[in-house]
Amino acid sequence: xxxxxxxxxxxxxxxxxxxxxxxxxxxxxxxxxxxxxxxxxxxxxxxxxxxxxxxxxxxxxxxxxxxxxxxxxxxxxxxxxxxxxxxxxxxxxxxxxxxxxxxxxxxxxxxxxxxxxxxxxxxxxxxxxxxxxxxxxxxxxxxxxxxxxxxxxxxxxxxxxxxxxxxxxxxxxxxxxxxxxxxxxxxxxxxxxxxxxxxxxxxxxxxxxxxxxx
Amino acid sequence: xxxxxxxxxxxxxxxxxxxxxxxxxxxxxxxxxxxxxxxxxxxxxxxxxxxxxxxxxxxxxxxxxxxxxxxxxxxxxxxxxxxxxxxxxxxxxxxxxxxxxxxxxxxxxxxxxxxxxxxxxxxxxxxxxxxxxxxxxxxxxxxxxxxxxxxxxxxxxxxxxxxxxxxxxxxxxxxxxxxxxxxxxxxxxxxxxxxxxxxxxxxxxxxxxxxxxxxxxxxxxxxxxxxxxxxxxxxxxxxxxxxxxxxxxxxxxxxxxxxx
Numbered sequence: 399x400x401x402x403x404x405x406x407x408x409x410x411x412x413x414x415x416x417x418x419x420x421x422x423x424x425x426x427x428x429x430x431x432x433x434x435x436x437x438x439x440x441x442x443x444x445x446x447x448x449x450x451x452x453x454x455x456x457x458x459x460x461x462x463x464x465x466x467x468x469x470x471x472x473x474x475x476x477x478x479x480x481x482x483x484x485x486x487x488x489x490x491x492x493x494x495x496x497x498x499x500x501x502x503x504x505x506x507x508x509x510x511x512x513x514x515x516x517x518x519x520x521x522x523x524x525x526x527x528x529x530x531x532x533x534x535x536x537x538x539x540x541x542x543x544x545x546x547x548x549x550x551x552x553x554x555x556x557x558x559x560x561x562x563x564x565x566x567x568x569x570x571x572x573x574x575x576x577x578x579x580x581x582x583x584x585x586x587x588x589x590x591x592x593x594x595x596x597x598x599x600x601x602x603x604x605x606x607x608x609x610x611x612x
Numbered sequence: 613x614x615x616x617x618x619x620x621x622x623x624x625x626x627x628x629x630x631x632x633x634x635x636x637x638x639x640x641x642x643x644x645x646x647x648x649x650x651x652x653x654x655x656x657x658x659x660x661x662x663x664x665x666x667x668x669x670x671x672x673x674x675x676x677x678x679x680x681x682x683x684x685x686x687x688x689x690x691x692x693x694x695x696x697x698x699x700x701x702x703x704x705x706x707x708x709x710x711x712x713x714x715x716x717x718x719x720x721x722x723x724x725x726x727x728x729x730x731x732x733x734x735x736x737x738x739x740x741x742x743x744x745x746x747x748x749x750x751x752x753x754x755x756x757x758x759x760x761x762x763x764x765x766x767x768x769x770x771x772x773x774x775x776x777x778x779x780x781x782x783x784x785x786x787x788x789x790x791x792x793x794x795x796x797x798x799x800x801x802x803x804x805x806x807x808x809x810x811x812x813x814x815x816x817x818x819x820x821x822x823x824x825x826x827x828x829x830x831x832x833x834x835x836x837x838x839x840x841x842x843x844x845x846x847x848x849x850x851x852x853x854x855x856x857x858x859x860x861x862x863x864x865x866x867x868x869x870x871x872x
Contacts, residue, residue, distance in 0.1 A: 515719035515778075518670055519733035519785060520709050529736060533723050610723045610765040 405572055405581055412568030413588055418482070419554045419564070420592075423489040424547065430490065431497025436527070438502050449498070456495030462556055464488045469560050485557045493550060500542045504535035537607035544600035548593050565589070621648045623683055623820055624669070624789060628690070630677035631661075631668055638664045640844040641678070646789070649818040653831035653852075656841035657867060662824045665841070666793050669822070670711050671704065682707045683788070709737075712782030716794040718774040720766040726753065726777050727762040730784045737785070745784075752780040756810050772803030776810050783814075790814065792823040808834075828871055832856050840864045 438449040456464070469484045479487065508531050516526040555566040563571075565588055569581035624646040631639040638661045646652055654662045667673040669680060671687065675696045680687040687707050688696045698704060721729050730749045734740045753759040756776040758769075766774050775795055782790060792811065796804040808830050815821060815834045825831060831838050832852045839849040840861070848861045859865050 509717075509719075511715060511717050511719035512721065514672055515713075515715065515721070517672065518708070518711070518713035519781070520705060520737040521733060525736050529732065530721055537723075607723075611767045 402580065402584075406584060408572065409565060409568050409581065409584055409588065412563055412565040415482075415557070415562055415564040416551075416554045416566075417592075419485055419489060419557060420551055422486050423493055423550060423554075426486070426490045427493035427497055428543075430494035432501050432532075434494055434498035435501035435505060438498060439505060453495045453498055456492050457499075461488065461492050461553060462559060464492055465556060465559060481557075481560050481562050485560060485562065489550070489553070493546065496546050497543065500539050500546065501535065503542075504539035505531055507538055508534055533607075537604070540600060540604050540607065544596070547596055547600070551589060551592050551596065622646070622681075623648045624822070625681040626665075626669070626678065627681075628678040628694075629665065629668060629675055629680070630696075631664055631673060631675050638844050639668070639675075642844075642846060644839070644846065646820060646822060648788075648820055650837065651815045651819075651821045651823065651835045652837050652839060653835035654822065654824045654839045654841060655826070655828070655831055655867075655871075656847075660841040661844040662841045663793050666791050666822060666824050669791060670708055670713055671698075672713075674698075683710060709785065710788040712785055712787035712790045714775070714778050714782055714790065714792045714795050716797050718766070718771070718778045718798070720774055720778055720781070722766050725763050725765055726758060726769070729766070729777060730781050733781070733785050749780075749784055752783055753777075755813070756780045757806075770803060771799045772806045775799065775807045779807075779810055779814070789820045789822065792821065792825070794824050794826065796825070796827055826871070828856075828868075840867065842867070 434449055434452070437445050438453070440446050440449075465485065465488045468479065468488045469481075472479065472484075505527075512530055512534070513526060516530050521529070554564055557564050558567040558570070561567075565585055569585040572581040573579060622645050624644075626642055626644045629639050629642040629644075630637075640661075642661075642665055644652075644665075654665070656662050664673055668675050675688055677690065677694050677696050678688070679690045679696065685703075685707055686699060687704055688698045691697050699707065721732065724732060727749065730752065731742060731745065734745050734749070735742060750759060750762070753762055756779060758773060758776055758780070761769060761773065761777075766777065769777065779790075779795075795811070796807050799807065804827065808827060811821070811823070811830070812834045823830070823835070835852050837849060838852050838855045840847050840855075840859075840863075842863050848855070848859060848864045855864075856868065859868055
């Protein structure tokens with residue numbers, strides 16, 4: 399029992415790293431993704447093409463490879479980032495690309511009549527997006543965003559490759575030292591608890607944003 | 613120039629309006645003048661270009677040739693080779709602000725309550741503050757008979773109620789001209805009456821209105837002038853009485869026979 403407590407405490411420390419990467423990535427990638435989606439649907443062809451290229455790179459290569467690239471390849475051109483910054487940079491850029499595509503789909507699903515009504519009322523493109531389109535889009539993209547967010551919880555475990563002691567790496571270290579599988583179970587419970595909370599939050603958000611249709 | 617227009621009271625003038633979608637010529641040189649306070653009903657078979665003409669007036673469609681003049685100023689003018697060129701964005705925005713539009717599909721903002729739908733443009737576009745315009749906006753809601761629905765979301769309203777909110781929303785911007793694009797076509801027959809009633813009340817207040825419609829009764833009773841369009845042209849027009857009693861053109865006769 400005492401041993402279990404000790405294991406749990408060690409793993410709580412690992413969970414801190416996991417949560418840190420999770421929250422900071424989410425806070426940075428959501429607005430970045432939104433900006434990328436707006437750039438992607440922009441009438442400015444070069445900007446739109448640039449975003450398409452960025453999204454292709456980010457979705458087309460493994461996140462693991464991106465992590466390794468930022469951590470090991472960037473120092474070769476003189477950019478050396480601390481572990482956590484390297485992880486956050488890769489995660490943010492990667493997730494922003496996925497969010498961008500979700501936002502784009504959401505924006506493009508809004509009826510053309512909404513733009514026309516806003517236009518005939520004299521609203522500018524910026525006002526139309528900010529006040530009319532994006533608030534409606536948020537509700538529609540909540541389910542896929544929830545999906546990606548849950549993926550992010552689990553993807554944080556990739557940082558073990560940078561020797562960061564996140565939840566899963568701590569668990570593995572203890573397993574290898576003690577020849578006891580319990581830490582894996584505990585890790586599973588931790589991940590499940592985190593995704594449970596997220597699922598609950600997104601359910602609340604969906605109810606909040608959905609109050610206007612019925 | 614401007615004085616002359618004020619004298620003859622023309623608030624909207626389009627000249628040789630041309631519009632095509634790809635190789636399809638939708639408007640083939642429309643000439644039309646609308647006077648202040650006039651109610652113009654535009655009728656015609658589907659595909660005749662009547663909705664497109666209306667959408668050209670407020671730049672939802674970009675015209676290819678001809679000119680559009682609003683209150684004596686050019687929204688679009690014709691250059692030497694007959695191509696239409698538009699006024700600057702700022703100028704266009706100013707001219708278009710005097711036109712309100714009501715759509716077939718209502719196009720209310722679903723994430724806003726009825727009251728918020730009406731407040732949105734005056735606050736965002738005209739930078740008015742909420743307390744200042746609230747009385748006016750509530751008055752408009754009373755006028756369309758929906759004051760008690762002010763805190764409801766559009767999804768809670770019937771089609772007829774939604775369309776009346778849409779009319780009030782357009783009126784909240786205090787337009788000089790109201791454009792209606794088949795305002796009752798998406799409604800159940802028993803709901804068209806309440807919308808037409810609202811529009812009649814507006815006509816009685818001498819609002820300038822251009823109404824694309826299939827409601828012959830409305831055209832006959834509420835309009836000052838009826839315009840019949842077919843194949844991208846205005847075929848015939850006139851005051852409702854003679855127009856419906858004794859149409860001259862064969863196409864008009866055939867169309868009216870089908871409708872009545």
